[in-house]
Amino acid sequence: MNETILTPEELVDRLRTTFGDVVTDPRIVTRAEGAKKNPNTNVWMTITRDSLKPVIRHLMEITYPHLSVISGWDVGEELRMQYIFSIYFGNHHGEYMVIFTVPLAKNDLNIPTISDLIPGALFTEREKQEMFGVKVTDIPDGRRLFLPEDFPEGVYPLRKDETGVPDSMIKHLWQVKRPTDRPAPPVTEKEENSPSKEVKSDE
Amino acid sequence: MSDQMKKAPYVVPIGPIHPALKEPVQFLFDVEGEVVKKADFAPGQTHRGIEWMGMRRNPVQIIHMTDRICGICGVTHSFAFARAVEQIVDIEVPPHAEYIRVIIAEFERIQSHLLWAGVAAHELGFDTLFYLAWRVREEAMDVIEYITGNRVNYGLIQVGGVRRDITPEQHPTIQKCLDGYRDLLGKMLNLFLHDTTISIRCKDCGLLSFEQALNLCTVGPTARASGVMKDVRFDYPYSAYGDLDITPILPSAYGGEINGDVYDRIVVRLLEVAQSIEIIETCLKEMPDGPILWEPKLPKLLSACKKAHGEAVGRHEAPRGECLHYVAMDGHDAPAMWKVKASSYSNLHAWIPMLEGEQLADVPIIVASIDPCLSCTDRVAVIRGTKRDLLTKEDLHRLSVEKTRRIQGC
Numbered sequence A: 001m002n003e004t005i006l007t008p009e010e011l012v013d014r015l016r017t018t019f020g021d022v023v024t025d026p027r028i029v030t031r032a033e034g035a036k037k038n039p040n041t042n043v044w045m046t047i048t049r050d051s052l053k054p055v056i057r058h059l060m061e062i063t064y065p066h067l068s069v070i071s072g073w074d075v076g077e078e079l080r081m082q083y084i085f086s087i088y089f090g091n092h093h094g095e096y097m098v099i100f101t102v103p104l105a106k107n108d109l110n111i112p113t114i115s116d117l118i119p120g121a122l123f124t125e126r127e128k129q130e131m132f133g134v135k136v137t138d139i140p141d142g143r144r145l146f147l148p149e150d151f152p153e154g155v156y157p158l159r160k161d162e163t164g165v166p167d168s169m170i171k172h173l174w175q176v177k178r179p180t181d182r183p184a185p186p187v188t189e190k191e192e193n194s195p196s197k198e199v200k201s202d203e
Numbered sequence B: 001m002s003d004q005m006k007k008a009p010y011v012v013p014i015g016p017i018h019p020a021l022k023e024p025v026q027f028l029f030d031v032e033g034e035v036v037k038k039a040d041f042a043p044g045q046t047h048r049g050i051e052w053m054g055m056r057r058n059p060v061q062i063i064h065m066t067d068r069i070c071g072i073c074g075v076t077h078s079f080a081f082a083r084a085v086e087q088i089v090d091i092e093v094p095p096h097a098e099y100i101r102v103i104i105a106e107f108e109r110i111q112s113h114l115l116w117a118g119v120a121a122h123e124l125g126f127d128t129l130f131y132l133a134w135r136v137r138e139e140a141m142d143v144i145e146y147i148t149g150n151r152v153n154y155g156l157i158q159v160g161g162v163r164r165d166i167t168p169e170q171h172p173t174i175q176k177c178l179d180g181y182r183d184l185l186g187k188m189l190n191l192f193l194h195d196t197t198i199s200i201r202c203k204d205c206g207l208l209s210f211e212q213a214l215n216l217c218t219v220g221p222t223a224r225a226s227g228v229m230k231d232v233r234f235d236y237p238y239s240a241y242g243d244l245d246i247t248p249i250l251p252s253a254y255g256g257e258i259n260g261d262v263y264d265r266i267v268v269r270l271l272e273v274a275q276s277i278e279i280i281e282t283c284l285k286e287m288p289d290g291p292i293l294w295e296p297k298l299p300k301l302l303s304a305c306k307k308a309h310g311e312a313v314g315r316h317e318a319p320r321g322e323c324l325h326y327v328a329m330d331g332h333d334a335p336a337m338w339k340v341k342a343s344s345y346s347n348l349h350a351w352i353p354m355l356e357g358e359q360l361a362d363v364p365i366i367v368a369s370i371d372p373c374l375s376c377t378d379r380v381a382v383i384r385g386t387k388r389d390l391l392t393k394e395d396l397h398r399l400s401v402e403k404t405r406r407i408q409g410c
Helices: A008-022 A052-062 A121-132 B002-006 B050-054 B059-066 B076-089 B095-123 B127-148 B168-193 B196-202 B210-215 B220-225 B239-243 B262-286 B298-307 B343-355 B360-369 B393-408
Strands: A024-033 A038-046 A066-074 A078-087 A096-105 A110-112 A135-137 B010-014 B025-032 B035-043 B309-318 B321-330 B337-341 B379-384 B387-392
Touching: A008 A024, A008 A038, A008 A052, A024 B239, A038 B309, A052 A078, A052 A096, A052 A110, A066 A121, A066 B309, A066 B321, A066 B337, A066 B343, A078 A121, A078 B321, A096 A110, A096 B309, A121 A135, A121 B343, B025 B360, B035 B343, B035 B360, B050 B059, B050 B337, B059 B076, B059 B298, B076 B095, B076 B298, B076 B309, B076 B321, B076 B337, B095 B127, B095 B168, B095 B239, B095 B262, B095 B360, B127 B168, B168 B196, B168 B262, B196 B262, B196 B360, B196 B393, B210 B220, B210 B343, B220 B262, B220 B321, B220 B343, B262 B360, B321 B343, B343 B360, B360 B393
Parallel strands: A038 A096, A110 A135
Antiparallel strands: A024 A038, A066 A078, A078 A096, B010 B025, B010 B379, B025 B035, B309 B321, B321 B337, B379 B387
């Protein structure tokens, strides 16, 4: 493992020189917080699906990254997968986040698994399959994670198109009346609204 | 195949679990005798679809929903979500509010770790210690109530600041609580770390190596107990944490070697209570004056949020580790995307290497050791060949207590 610490700018340069045009739209976002205005940095970049594994392998050669989570965003015409990493943890004020966005066309929702590189990614990859309908190829364990077994096939809760949760599955709280098959409430409506009800003090 | 069916390993499912939990889990164990050979689990028994609900609400409404994601981390999710939105909308949080956020977050860590310490003691059958830990936890709960008005669901964080101030008149009450904890901590450390039974039950139990902790992307005390220096407050000092001097606590801070066992997780959590006391004291002393909100008028705040475009990641070091919220906004009332990554989300898969090779009676304490809120283990079915016995959570707990008795020889 290489011990030299790359700055966010150097990291972007290195990935751009190694991978060329597949790394697009790099953004280095810095935000200062607290009374002393400590700046923290997030690096965002877009990469292609085919370069996902080589880029992550390259990042692992630089330093072992912590994968927080893979997020997704259905922007309409395409689905964006965000691989949210943080690197250089363990150094005081040395960590920054690296977020790779991988756009996927809606008619070809396949993405290679990275769980062979980072075993901890399996969990979140399983979640992406069920929530976004993305097929993670070569995933060692393709079972559902959070959704129940009787959840209908082909419905992906976080999608915003016709495969999202249909209106027929939504139960609005304001439409839900008191259940009819339950015992009567201990207090009748009349007593509840009675003006003579005493307000008890906590003391 | 049929020959194999008659022999070990037997399959033991544990769960599904108590619905009140943040991350409910069902376990499936292959056991040979008392030894767990293979472990698997299925979370999501009560997935509530909070993200789906949030994507139909505005950020101020979501802040009150994030309070309710977890009953113990009442401020964690709101903190992380507010930080994500503040980055997109470019809101500068007043430093005074940042300090109040840190104070309440650290009180949350104290009460969460004490709650966990009590659960751990209970799982080992050491109920006097469980009562002690939970009684002293009440002091932190009282101060949280004193500051926010609530024991849980604090409703303190708002996008752009906090909703309630901590005034100088409140400092003595808070200080009194902290002094109480400082006096008590030596006793707690002694009771937990120098007790023979706890040492026998927890040392070399539920091991997670440094490499496993790193590869499985674990966070918080679970990762630190295995020697991974990882603490968002130290690595990526956000909010007022950048003004403070914080060092991640590894088990070696108590003089021992790092083994990555249950005992090390107790060490890390108890020492973090001491660290939180220091942080709160520093914050009370150094809190700058100023407003508590970037914009107190909600319509103005919401219209600023509505105009914003962009995506951001908000993180916070929760009692259980890194909590992360990804938010994307595209010029509507509601965020275009919202992803919540709770700390236990990253820690759950560490159960598998921890549990494999351990005894069934050690399952409760190992499961509890990553602090997922253990009351989840509410029923167990043991399948021996074709016969199926049901074990309740109480049965499993009894197994654990009996093991402690056996060790003590009483």
